[in-house]
Amino acid sequence: MNDAPKSGVATARPKKRGKPTKSDERSLNREAILEAAVALIDEIGLDAFSVRALAQRLEVYPAAIYWWLPTRNDVLAGVVSHALQNVQPPPETTDxxxxxxxxxxxxxxxxxxxxxxxxxxxxxxxxxxxxxxxxxxxxxxxxxxxxxxxxxxxxxxxxxxxxxxxxxxxxxxxPPQEESDWADRLKAMTDNIDAVEYPNLSALRDAMLNRHFILRWQNGAEVPLDExxxxxxxxxxxxxxxxxxx
Incomplete structure (x- = not known):
């Protein structure tokens, strides 16, 4: 497949996994690559993400990315490190x-x-x-x-x-992406719960539906489980x- 970048970008091709061109070198660094990678995954999802797509987003050849992160797995590991860089509590937290x-x-x-x-x-x-x-x-x-x-x-x-x-x-x-009606089927399944066989589930159905684990069709991005x-x-x-x- 063609690795060509978007139109309007210089056509000089650096060697694969070799040193990037001077223009790429000036405009690109590891931090910028990982920030763009996280943003791209946020937008299109992990399944659609690729180094080629990332290179197109940055308007560089894939080789310019591989100069900083030699393999796709290095890119993915870097994404994790970048996303979690502020997870550790501050040193003044002593308890x-x-x-x-x-x-x-x-x-x-x-x-x-x-x-x-x-x-x-x-x-x-x-x-x-x-x-x-x-x-x-x-x-x-x-x-x-x-x-x-x-x-x-x-x-x-x-x-x-x-x-x-x-x-x-x-x-x-x-949630499942390939079945558009699965949420409706889940709701329908719980519409007529036998109160004798499932007394607790029947009593708590409305409180649980889409608000707690198992009986939900939206994840925490839309319905957070804060409590x-x-x-x-x-x-x-x-x-x-x-x-x-x-």
Whole structure:
């Protein structure tokens, strides 16, 4: 396929993955590439995103991007790092419970701003391509200062990361794109719930429908689960406190 940029851009082609042209070099840097990548994913979604599309948005050849980020996975890992760059709480937050609560809220705030980046954040964290070693070190330090040690320290570390990512991943999971009528089918399925067989669900149907997990057709970008998230933060902190004193 043709890698040509938009019309009006200089036609001199730099070598693939080689040094960009002088004009590209002056106008492009790693930060600008990642900022544009996050904005493009916000606009068109992760499935439609490609380095070629990003190059077209920046009006450069793909080689100019690869000069700064040698592979597509480097671009995606960089997107995660860029999106999460302000997740870590400030150093003046010294109480471990406040620090963890702030971390969880900051992470959710990032995903609220960039919900289409959320699946990428999860996959990159699993692959460790977008790992933030400074955050890992700070989290371990916070937990050690709280009194966690040994196996309990490592268990608490896993609990914090799972709590931070898990709820938000569910809240902002993208709804099905290929079935336009699935929301109507979900509502129809709950219209005639048997109150004898499902007494709690029948009584709480109206309160739950599209406002809580499972029985919803919009994600947190449109219907945020603020109260439930704060309950999740509280439960996580209290659970860790009990683990510490057990």
């Amino acid at each position: 471990w419970k406040e620090w963890i609560a702030d971390l969880m809220r900051r992470y959710r705030s990032v995903v609220q701003q960039h919900p289409k980046v959320a699946p990428l954040i999860t996959s990159q964290l699993v692959s460790n391509a977008g790992v933030d070693l400074k955050l890992v070190e700070r989290l371990l330090s916070v937990l050690k200062e709280a009194g966690f040690e040994g196996a309990k320290l490592l268990a608490a570390y896993d609990v914090v990361l799972a709590a931070k990512i898990g709820f938000v991943s569910m809240e902002f999971a993208m 439930s998230f704060e309950a999740h933060v509280y439960t996580t902190i209290e659970g860790l406190r009990m683990l510490l004193t057990r």
